Amino acid sequence: MIELTTLGAAKTVTGSKHLLRTSKARVLLDCGLFQGHRAEANARNHAFPVSVDDLDAVVLSHAHLDHSGALPVLYKLGYRGAVFCTPATRDLLAPMLMDSANIQQSDARHIAKRIARGQKDLEPVEPLYDEDDVAGLLGLVVSEPYHRTFDVAPGVRVTFDDAGHVLGSAIVTIDVEDGGSKRRIVFSGDLGRHHLPILRDPQVPTGADVLMMESTYGDRLHGPIEVTEDALCEVVTRTVERGGRVLIPSFALERAQEVVYTLKKLRASGRLPKIPVYVDSPLTVALTAVFRLHPECYDKEAARLLRSADSPFDFDGLRYVSDVDDSKAIDTTPGSKIIIAASGMCEGGRVLHHLLAMCADPKNTILIVGFQAEHTLGRRLVERRPEIRIFGESRPLRAEVVTLNGFSAHADQTGLIEWADQVARQGMLSRIVLVHGEPGPQGILAKKLQEGGICGRVDIPAMGETIRL
Numbered sequence: 373m374i375e376l377t378t379l380g381a382a383k384t385v386t387g388s389k390h391l392l393r394t395s396k397a398r399v400l401l402d403c404g405l406f407q408g409h410r411a412e413a414n415a416r417n418h419a420f421p422v423s424v425d426d427l428d429a430v431v432l433s434h435a436h437l438d439h440s441g442a443l444p445v446l447y448k449l450g451y452r453g454a455v456f457c458t459p460a461t462r463d464l465l466a467p468m469l470m471d472s473a474n475i476q477q478s479d480a481r482h483i484a485k486r487i488a489r490g491q492k493d494l495e496p497v498e499p500l501y502d503e504d505d506v507a508g509l510l511g512l513v514v515s516e517p518y519h520r521t522f523d524v525a526p527g528v529r530v531t532f533d534d535a536g537h538v539l540g541s542a543i544v545t546i547d548v549e550d551g552g553s554k555r556r557i558v559f560s561g562d563l564g565r566h567h568l569p570i571l572r573d574p575q576v577p578t579g580a581d582v583l584m585m586e587s588t589y590g591d592r593l594h595g596p597i598e599v600t601e602d603a604l605c606e607v608v609t610r611t612v613e614r615g616g617r618v619l620i621p622s623f624a625l626e627r628a629q630e631v632v633y634t635l636k637k638l639r640a641s642g643r644l645p646k647i648p649v650y651v652d653s654p655l656t657v658a659l660t661a662v663f664r665l666h667p668e669c670y671d672k673e674a675a676r677l678l679r680s681a682d683s684p685f686d687f688d689g690l691r692y693v694s695d696v697d698d699s700k701a702i703d704t705t706p707g708s709k710i711i712i713a714a715s716g717m718c719e720g721g722r723v724l725h726h727l728l729a730m731c732a733d734p735k736n737t738i739l740i741v742g743f744q745a746e747h748t749l750g751r752r753l754v755e756r757r758p759e760i761r762i763f764g765e766s767r768p769l770r771a772e773v774v775t776l777n778g779f780s781a782h783a784d785q786t787g788l789i790e791w792a793d794q795v796a797r798q799g800m801l802s803r804i805v806l807v808h809g810e811p812g813p814q815g816i817l818a819k820k821l822q823e824g825g826i827c828g829r830v831d832i833p834a835m836g837e838t839i840r841l
Protein backbone atom coordinates (compact mmCIF):
# COMPACT_ATOMS: atom_id res chain seq x y z
CA MET A 373 0.00 0.00 0.00
CA ILE A 374 1.36 3.39 -0.98
CA GLU A 375 -1.01 6.32 -0.48
CA LEU A 376 -0.82 10.10 -0.62
CA THR A 377 -3.39 12.18 1.22
CA THR A 378 -3.61 15.90 0.57
CA LEU A 379 -4.24 17.73 3.85
CA GLY A 380 -3.54 21.25 2.62
CA ALA A 381 -2.68 23.21 -0.54
CA ALA A 382 -5.52 21.28 -2.21
CA LYS A 383 -7.19 23.52 -4.82
CA THR A 384 -5.67 26.45 -2.95
CA VAL A 385 -2.15 27.84 -2.49
CA THR A 386 -1.73 27.73 1.27
CA GLY A 387 -1.40 25.18 4.06
CA SER A 388 0.88 22.75 2.18
CA LYS A 389 0.61 19.38 3.95
CA HIS A 390 0.64 15.90 2.41
CA LEU A 391 0.69 12.55 4.17
CA LEU A 392 2.51 9.60 2.62
CA ARG A 393 1.32 6.27 4.03
CA THR A 394 2.51 2.72 3.55
CA SER A 395 1.77 -0.36 5.68
CA LYS A 396 5.02 0.41 7.60
CA ALA A 397 5.42 4.16 7.59
CA ARG A 398 3.74 7.54 7.81
CA VAL A 399 5.64 10.56 6.56
CA LEU A 400 4.34 14.12 6.47
CA LEU A 401 5.53 16.27 3.56
CA ASP A 402 5.49 19.92 4.59
CA CYS A 403 3.50 21.31 7.50
CA GLY A 404 2.30 24.71 6.40
CA LEU A 405 -0.05 27.32 7.77
CA PHE A 406 -3.29 28.21 6.06
CA GLN A 407 -3.37 31.91 5.29
CA GLY A 408 -6.17 34.16 4.08
CA HIS A 409 -9.56 34.95 5.60
CA ARG A 410 -8.89 35.13 9.34
CA ALA A 411 -11.78 33.07 10.74
CA GLU A 412 -11.41 30.33 8.14
CA ALA A 413 -7.58 30.21 8.42
CA ASN A 414 -7.84 30.02 12.22
CA ALA A 415 -10.34 27.18 12.13
CA ARG A 416 -8.22 25.20 9.68
CA ASN A 417 -4.97 25.80 11.50
CA HIS A 418 -6.41 24.80 14.86
CA ALA A 419 -7.86 21.52 13.54
CA PHE A 420 -4.58 19.68 12.98
CA PRO A 421 -5.40 16.80 10.61
CA VAL A 422 -2.78 14.20 11.59
CA SER A 423 -2.36 12.08 14.68
CA VAL A 424 1.23 12.74 15.75
CA ASP A 425 1.47 9.34 17.49
CA ASP A 426 1.40 7.61 14.12
CA LEU A 427 3.91 9.88 12.43
CA ASP A 428 7.42 8.51 11.68
CA ALA A 429 9.01 11.56 10.09
CA VAL A 430 8.42 14.99 8.58
CA VAL A 431 10.13 16.21 5.41
CA LEU A 432 10.10 19.92 4.68
CA SER A 433 10.57 21.38 1.18
CA HIS A 434 11.38 24.97 2.19
CA ALA A 435 11.03 27.60 4.89
CA HIS A 436 8.04 29.64 3.64
CA LEU A 437 5.35 29.63 6.35
CA ASP A 438 2.68 28.18 4.09
CA HIS A 439 4.94 25.10 4.02
CA SER A 440 6.57 25.22 7.47
CA GLY A 441 4.46 27.44 9.72
CA ALA A 442 2.48 24.68 11.45
CA LEU A 443 5.57 22.64 12.43
CA PRO A 444 5.55 23.91 16.05
CA VAL A 445 1.96 22.62 16.36
CA LEU A 446 3.40 19.13 15.83
CA TYR A 447 5.79 19.66 18.73
CA LYS A 448 3.00 21.06 20.89
CA LEU A 449 0.91 17.96 20.16
CA GLY A 450 3.76 15.71 21.32
CA TYR A 451 5.65 14.86 18.12
CA ARG A 452 9.31 14.10 18.89
CA GLY A 453 10.48 12.51 15.62
CA ALA A 454 12.79 14.11 13.08
CA VAL A 455 12.05 16.99 10.70
CA PHE A 456 14.30 16.73 7.65
CA CYS A 457 15.26 19.74 5.52
CA THR A 458 18.34 21.36 3.93
CA PRO A 459 20.86 23.27 6.13
CA ALA A 460 19.79 26.70 4.80
CA THR A 461 16.12 25.87 5.41
CA ARG A 462 16.96 24.88 8.98
CA ASP A 463 18.69 28.20 9.63
CA LEU A 464 15.85 30.18 8.06
CA LEU A 465 13.26 28.29 10.13
CA ALA A 466 14.47 29.66 13.45
CA PRO A 467 13.70 33.35 12.76
CA MET A 468 10.67 32.54 10.56
CA LEU A 469 8.89 30.43 13.21
CA MET A 470 9.82 32.69 16.14
CA ASP A 471 8.37 35.62 14.21
CA SER A 472 5.23 33.61 13.46
CA ALA A 473 4.80 32.81 17.19
CA ASN A 474 5.21 36.51 18.04
CA ILE A 475 2.71 37.66 15.41
CA GLN A 476 0.11 35.14 16.61
CA GLN A 477 0.46 36.33 20.17
CA SER A 478 0.25 40.01 19.32
CA ASP A 479 -2.75 39.34 17.01
CA ALA A 480 -4.51 37.48 19.84
CA ARG A 481 -3.85 40.37 22.24
CA HIS A 482 -5.00 42.94 19.67
CA ILE A 483 -8.27 41.08 19.02
CA ALA A 484 -8.91 40.55 22.76
CA LYS A 485 -8.52 44.33 23.23
CA ARG A 486 -11.00 45.12 20.45
CA ILE A 487 -13.51 42.65 21.89
CA ALA A 488 -13.06 44.26 25.33
CA ARG A 489 -13.78 47.64 23.67
CA GLY A 490 -17.13 46.26 22.50
CA GLN A 491 -16.46 45.12 18.90
CA LYS A 492 -19.08 42.43 18.46
CA ASP A 493 -18.18 40.85 15.12
CA LEU A 494 -14.90 39.35 16.40
CA GLU A 495 -14.18 35.97 17.95
CA PRO A 496 -11.27 35.60 20.40
CA VAL A 497 -8.27 33.76 18.89
CA GLU A 498 -5.81 31.44 20.60
CA PRO A 499 -2.21 31.50 19.34
CA LEU A 500 -1.39 28.17 17.68
CA TYR A 501 1.92 27.94 19.54
CA ASP A 502 4.48 29.95 21.49
CA GLU A 503 8.26 30.45 21.45
CA ASP A 504 8.82 27.35 23.62
CA ASP A 505 7.06 25.19 21.05
CA VAL A 506 9.24 26.73 18.32
CA ALA A 507 12.43 26.07 20.31
CA GLY A 508 11.32 22.48 20.97
CA LEU A 509 10.57 21.96 17.30
CA LEU A 510 13.93 23.37 16.20
CA GLY A 511 15.57 20.72 18.40
CA LEU A 512 14.04 18.04 16.15
CA VAL A 513 15.36 19.40 12.85
CA VAL A 514 17.90 17.30 10.98
CA SER A 515 19.57 19.01 8.04
CA GLU A 516 20.62 17.06 4.97
CA PRO A 517 22.43 18.65 2.05
CA TYR A 518 21.29 18.50 -1.57
CA HIS A 519 21.94 15.27 -3.51
CA ARG A 520 22.55 12.96 -0.53
CA THR A 521 20.05 10.11 -0.10
CA PHE A 522 18.93 9.35 3.45
CA ASP A 523 16.41 7.13 5.26
CA VAL A 524 13.46 8.84 6.94
CA ALA A 525 11.22 5.88 7.88
CA PRO A 526 10.98 2.13 7.18
CA GLY A 527 10.97 1.73 3.40
CA VAL A 528 11.14 5.48 2.75
CA ARG A 529 14.30 7.22 1.44
CA VAL A 530 14.59 10.85 0.45
CA THR A 531 16.89 12.97 -1.73
CA PHE A 532 16.82 16.77 -2.02
CA ASP A 533 17.47 18.64 -5.27
CA ASP A 534 17.62 22.41 -5.63
CA ALA A 535 14.17 23.85 -6.40
CA GLY A 536 15.55 27.34 -7.16
CA HIS A 537 12.58 28.94 -5.36
CA VAL A 538 14.00 30.39 -2.12
CA LEU A 539 17.28 29.90 -0.27
CA GLY A 540 17.54 26.22 0.72
CA SER A 541 14.38 25.18 -1.16
CA ALA A 542 14.22 21.54 -2.20
CA ILE A 543 12.53 19.30 -4.71
CA VAL A 544 11.90 16.15 -2.67
CA THR A 545 12.45 12.76 -4.32
CA ILE A 546 10.92 9.97 -2.22
CA ASP A 547 11.75 6.33 -2.90
CA VAL A 548 9.03 4.21 -1.31
CA GLU A 549 8.96 0.47 -0.95
CA ASP A 550 6.09 -1.53 0.51
CA GLY A 551 4.99 -5.16 0.10
CA GLY A 552 7.06 -5.65 -3.04
CA SER A 553 5.90 -2.46 -4.78
CA LYS A 554 8.25 0.42 -5.34
CA ARG A 555 7.50 3.97 -6.36
CA ARG A 556 9.61 7.04 -6.91
CA ILE A 557 7.51 10.05 -6.00
CA VAL A 558 8.85 13.50 -6.82
CA PHE A 559 7.34 16.39 -4.86
CA SER A 560 8.19 19.71 -6.49
CA GLY A 561 7.62 21.77 -3.33
CA ASP A 562 7.42 25.29 -4.78
CA LEU A 563 9.22 25.29 -8.11
CA GLY A 564 11.47 28.25 -8.88
CA ARG A 565 12.43 29.88 -12.17
CA HIS A 566 15.40 30.15 -14.42
CA HIS A 567 17.53 33.30 -14.02
CA LEU A 568 16.11 34.35 -10.64
CA PRO A 569 18.49 36.67 -8.82
CA ILE A 570 20.84 34.99 -6.27
CA LEU A 571 19.56 31.41 -6.72
CA ARG A 572 20.50 28.56 -9.01
CA ASP A 573 17.99 27.28 -11.58
CA PRO A 574 15.61 24.43 -10.61
CA GLN A 575 17.10 20.96 -11.05
CA VAL A 576 15.44 17.96 -12.71
CA PRO A 577 15.22 14.76 -10.64
CA THR A 578 15.48 11.43 -12.42
CA GLY A 579 13.28 8.35 -12.56
CA ALA A 580 9.95 9.67 -11.28
CA ASP A 581 6.89 7.39 -11.42
CA VAL A 582 4.63 9.95 -9.80
CA LEU A 583 5.03 13.71 -9.87
CA MET A 584 3.24 15.82 -7.27
CA MET A 585 3.73 19.37 -8.42
CA GLU A 586 2.69 22.88 -7.57
CA SER A 587 0.47 24.83 -9.97
CA THR A 588 0.34 28.39 -8.57
CA TYR A 589 0.84 30.03 -11.99
CA GLY A 590 -0.60 27.22 -14.11
CA ASP A 591 -2.51 29.78 -16.19
CA ARG A 592 0.01 32.60 -16.44
CA LEU A 593 3.27 33.65 -18.04
CA HIS A 594 5.76 35.91 -16.26
CA GLY A 595 7.66 38.61 -18.05
CA PRO A 596 11.42 38.07 -18.26
CA ILE A 597 13.37 39.22 -15.18
CA GLU A 598 15.18 41.93 -17.22
CA VAL A 599 11.85 43.48 -18.27
CA THR A 600 10.80 43.48 -14.62
CA GLU A 601 13.99 45.31 -13.69
CA ASP A 602 13.20 47.97 -16.32
CA ALA A 603 9.63 48.26 -15.04
CA LEU A 604 10.84 48.65 -11.45
CA CYS A 605 13.16 51.43 -12.57
CA GLU A 606 10.33 53.23 -14.42
CA VAL A 607 7.93 52.99 -11.48
CA VAL A 608 10.48 54.39 -9.04
CA THR A 609 11.51 57.18 -11.43
CA ARG A 610 7.96 58.42 -12.13
CA THR A 611 7.04 58.26 -8.43
CA VAL A 612 10.11 60.32 -7.51
CA GLU A 613 9.30 62.83 -10.29
CA ARG A 614 5.88 63.51 -8.73
CA GLY A 615 7.41 63.73 -5.24
CA GLY A 616 6.00 60.44 -3.96
CA ARG A 617 7.23 57.39 -2.14
CA VAL A 618 7.32 53.74 -3.15
CA LEU A 619 6.09 51.08 -0.75
CA ILE A 620 7.00 47.50 -1.62
CA PRO A 621 5.14 44.94 0.53
CA SER A 622 7.47 41.99 0.43
CA PHE A 623 7.83 38.51 1.79
CA ALA A 624 10.69 38.67 4.27
CA LEU A 625 12.20 35.53 2.78
CA GLU A 626 13.81 35.74 -0.65
CA ARG A 627 11.66 38.41 -2.32
CA ALA A 628 13.06 41.13 -0.07
CA GLN A 629 16.64 39.98 -0.73
CA GLU A 630 15.96 39.74 -4.48
CA VAL A 631 14.47 43.24 -4.58
CA VAL A 632 17.47 44.60 -2.65
CA TYR A 633 19.86 42.77 -4.99
CA THR A 634 18.04 44.17 -8.04
CA LEU A 635 18.01 47.72 -6.64
CA LYS A 636 21.75 47.35 -6.02
CA LYS A 637 22.31 46.37 -9.68
CA LEU A 638 20.12 49.25 -10.94
CA ARG A 639 21.87 51.71 -8.65
CA ALA A 640 25.31 50.50 -9.76
CA SER A 641 24.33 51.03 -13.41
CA GLY A 642 23.26 54.60 -12.59
CA ARG A 643 19.65 54.04 -13.70
CA LEU A 644 17.94 54.33 -10.32
CA PRO A 645 17.30 57.74 -8.68
CA LYS A 646 19.54 58.10 -5.62
CA ILE A 647 16.87 58.06 -2.93
CA PRO A 648 17.07 56.29 0.42
CA VAL A 649 15.98 52.66 0.53
CA TYR A 650 14.69 51.18 3.80
CA VAL A 651 14.29 47.50 4.54
CA ASP A 652 11.89 47.91 7.44
CA SER A 653 11.40 44.45 8.89
CA PRO A 654 13.28 42.87 11.78
CA LEU A 655 12.54 39.47 10.25
CA THR A 656 14.03 40.47 6.90
CA VAL A 657 17.14 41.72 8.70
CA ALA A 658 17.48 38.34 10.47
CA LEU A 659 16.84 36.36 7.28
CA THR A 660 19.32 38.41 5.27
CA ALA A 661 21.93 37.40 7.88
CA VAL A 662 21.10 33.73 7.10
CA PHE A 663 21.57 34.44 3.37
CA ARG A 664 25.07 35.68 4.15
CA LEU A 665 25.81 32.29 5.83
CA HIS A 666 24.82 30.12 2.85
CA PRO A 667 26.79 30.98 -0.29
CA GLU A 668 26.61 27.26 -1.18
CA CYS A 669 23.07 28.03 -2.40
CA TYR A 670 24.03 30.99 -4.65
CA ASP A 671 24.21 31.10 -8.42
CA LYS A 672 27.52 32.07 -10.10
CA GLU A 673 26.80 35.81 -10.25
CA ALA A 674 25.95 36.17 -6.54
CA ALA A 675 28.88 33.94 -5.57
CA ARG A 676 31.25 36.10 -7.66
CA LEU A 677 29.99 39.26 -5.98
CA LEU A 678 30.56 37.70 -2.57
CA ARG A 679 34.09 36.59 -3.51
CA SER A 680 34.94 40.14 -4.56
CA ALA A 681 34.06 41.14 -0.96
CA ASP A 682 31.06 43.13 -2.24
CA SER A 683 27.99 41.99 -0.31
CA PRO A 684 25.00 41.25 -2.57
CA PHE A 685 22.77 42.74 0.14
CA ASP A 686 24.32 46.17 0.81
CA PHE A 687 24.74 49.45 -1.06
CA ASP A 688 25.10 53.13 -0.34
CA GLY A 689 21.79 54.59 0.88
CA LEU A 690 20.31 51.24 1.94
CA ARG A 691 19.30 50.93 5.58
CA TYR A 692 18.09 47.87 7.45
CA VAL A 693 15.64 48.94 10.17
CA SER A 694 14.90 46.84 13.26
CA ASP A 695 14.08 49.50 15.86
CA VAL A 696 10.41 50.56 16.17
CA ASP A 697 11.17 54.30 16.57
CA ASP A 698 13.38 54.24 13.46
CA SER A 699 10.52 52.53 11.63
CA LYS A 700 8.02 55.25 12.64
CA ALA A 701 10.51 57.96 11.63
CA ILE A 702 10.49 56.68 8.04
CA ASP A 703 6.91 57.95 7.57
CA THR A 704 7.43 61.27 9.33
CA THR A 705 10.63 62.38 7.59
CA PRO A 706 10.15 64.22 4.27
CA GLY A 707 11.33 63.21 0.81
CA SER A 708 11.03 60.42 -1.71
CA LYS A 709 12.13 57.00 -0.60
CA ILE A 710 11.65 53.30 -1.18
CA ILE A 711 10.30 51.24 1.72
CA ILE A 712 10.44 47.46 1.63
CA ALA A 713 8.37 45.97 4.46
CA ALA A 714 6.71 42.69 5.41
CA SER A 715 4.31 40.98 5.35
CA GLY A 716 4.15 40.29 1.65
CA MET A 717 0.34 39.96 1.49
CA CYS A 718 -0.19 42.90 3.90
CA GLU A 719 -1.78 40.61 6.49
CA GLY A 720 0.34 41.97 9.35
CA GLY A 721 3.69 43.52 10.16
CA ARG A 722 5.10 46.99 9.65
CA VAL A 723 3.87 47.29 6.08
CA LEU A 724 0.43 48.09 7.53
CA HIS A 725 1.66 51.26 9.27
CA HIS A 726 3.29 52.45 6.05
CA LEU A 727 0.14 51.62 4.05
CA LEU A 728 -1.94 53.63 6.50
CA ALA A 729 0.41 56.58 6.07
CA MET A 730 0.70 56.34 2.28
CA CYS A 731 -2.42 54.82 0.68
CA ALA A 732 -4.56 57.99 0.43
CA ASP A 733 -1.93 60.10 -1.40
CA PRO A 734 -1.99 59.75 -5.22
CA LYS A 735 1.69 60.80 -5.41
CA ASN A 736 2.71 57.51 -3.78
CA THR A 737 3.05 54.07 -5.34
CA ILE A 738 2.32 50.69 -3.83
CA LEU A 739 4.41 48.22 -5.76
CA ILE A 740 3.23 44.62 -5.54
CA VAL A 741 6.00 42.12 -6.26
CA GLY A 742 4.52 38.88 -4.91
CA PHE A 743 1.55 36.55 -5.20
CA GLN A 744 -1.52 37.79 -3.31
CA ALA A 745 -3.87 35.06 -2.11
CA GLU A 746 -7.65 35.49 -2.08
CA HIS A 747 -9.14 37.29 0.93
CA THR A 748 -5.89 39.11 1.78
CA LEU A 749 -5.42 42.90 1.96
CA GLY A 750 -2.73 42.49 -0.70
CA ARG A 751 -5.31 41.03 -3.10
CA ARG A 752 -7.65 43.96 -2.42
CA LEU A 753 -4.80 46.34 -3.29
CA VAL A 754 -4.14 44.48 -6.55
CA GLU A 755 -7.86 44.73 -7.33
CA ARG A 756 -7.62 48.49 -6.66
CA ARG A 757 -10.61 48.61 -4.35
CA PRO A 758 -11.62 52.26 -3.80
CA GLU A 759 -11.48 51.74 -0.03
CA ILE A 760 -9.39 49.40 2.08
CA ARG A 761 -9.54 48.49 5.77
CA ILE A 762 -6.35 48.73 7.83
CA PHE A 763 -6.43 48.06 11.59
CA GLY A 764 -10.23 48.07 11.37
CA GLU A 765 -10.33 51.57 9.81
CA SER A 766 -11.51 52.44 6.29
CA ARG A 767 -9.09 54.41 4.11
CA PRO A 768 -9.42 55.59 0.50
CA LEU A 769 -6.94 53.91 -1.84
CA ARG A 770 -5.65 56.74 -4.03
CA ALA A 771 -1.99 55.76 -4.35
CA GLU A 772 -0.95 54.21 -7.67
CA VAL A 773 -0.88 50.42 -7.43
CA VAL A 774 1.53 48.61 -9.74
CA THR A 775 1.85 44.83 -9.92
CA LEU A 776 5.10 43.32 -11.18
CA ASN A 777 4.66 39.57 -11.49
CA GLY A 778 8.10 39.17 -13.03
CA PHE A 779 9.73 38.82 -9.61
CA SER A 780 7.74 35.72 -8.84
CA ALA A 781 9.80 32.94 -7.26
CA HIS A 782 7.37 30.45 -8.80
CA ALA A 783 7.68 28.92 -12.25
CA ASP A 784 5.05 30.19 -14.69
CA GLN A 785 2.97 27.98 -16.96
CA THR A 786 5.80 27.44 -19.44
CA GLY A 787 8.28 26.79 -16.61
CA LEU A 788 5.98 24.21 -15.00
CA ILE A 789 5.27 22.44 -18.30
CA GLU A 790 8.92 22.37 -19.40
CA TRP A 791 10.07 21.06 -16.03
CA ALA A 792 7.35 18.37 -15.95
CA ASP A 793 8.33 17.41 -19.50
CA GLN A 794 11.98 17.04 -18.46
CA VAL A 795 10.98 14.95 -15.42
CA ALA A 796 8.75 12.78 -17.64
CA ARG A 797 11.59 12.18 -20.12
CA GLN A 798 13.85 10.95 -17.30
CA GLY A 799 11.54 8.27 -15.94
CA MET A 800 8.42 6.22 -16.22
CA LEU A 801 5.98 8.95 -15.29
CA SER A 802 2.50 7.50 -14.96
CA ARG A 803 0.73 10.16 -12.98
CA ILE A 804 0.87 13.86 -12.16
CA VAL A 805 -0.86 15.15 -9.04
CA LEU A 806 -1.44 18.91 -9.03
CA VAL A 807 -1.37 20.71 -5.69
CA HIS A 808 -0.71 24.28 -4.49
CA GLY A 809 -2.89 26.14 -6.98
CA GLU A 810 -6.34 27.64 -7.30
CA PRO A 811 -8.89 25.64 -9.35
CA GLY A 812 -8.78 27.88 -12.48
CA PRO A 813 -5.01 27.68 -13.05
CA GLN A 814 -4.97 23.99 -12.10
CA GLY A 815 -7.61 23.08 -14.69
CA ILE A 816 -5.78 24.96 -17.45
CA LEU A 817 -2.41 23.41 -16.53
CA ALA A 818 -3.88 19.89 -16.30
CA LYS A 819 -5.29 20.21 -19.83
CA LYS A 820 -1.96 21.45 -21.20
CA LEU A 821 -0.03 18.61 -19.53
CA GLN A 822 -2.40 16.01 -20.96
CA GLU A 823 -2.81 17.51 -24.42
CA GLY A 824 0.94 18.12 -24.65
CA GLY A 825 1.52 14.40 -24.17
CA ILE A 826 3.57 14.86 -20.98
CA CYS A 827 1.36 12.62 -18.88
CA GLY A 828 -2.01 11.06 -19.68
CA ARG A 829 -3.19 11.06 -16.10
CA VAL A 830 -3.39 14.29 -14.13
CA ASP A 831 -5.19 14.38 -10.79
CA ILE A 832 -6.28 17.46 -8.88
CA PRO A 833 -7.07 16.15 -5.38
CA ALA A 834 -9.54 17.87 -3.09
CA MET A 835 -8.76 18.54 0.56
CA GLY A 836 -8.47 15.24 2.44
CA GLU A 837 -8.56 13.14 -0.73
CA THR A 838 -6.36 10.03 -0.79
CA ILE A 839 -4.64 8.83 -3.93
CA ARG A 840 -3.46 5.21 -4.09
CA LEU A 841 -0.20 4.85 -5.98
Ligand SMILES: [Zn+2]
Nearest residue numbers: 434436537562
Ligand atom coordinates in the same frame (compact mmCIF):
# COMPACT_ATOMS: atom_id res chain seq x y z
ZN1 LIG B 1 7.34 28.98 -1.24
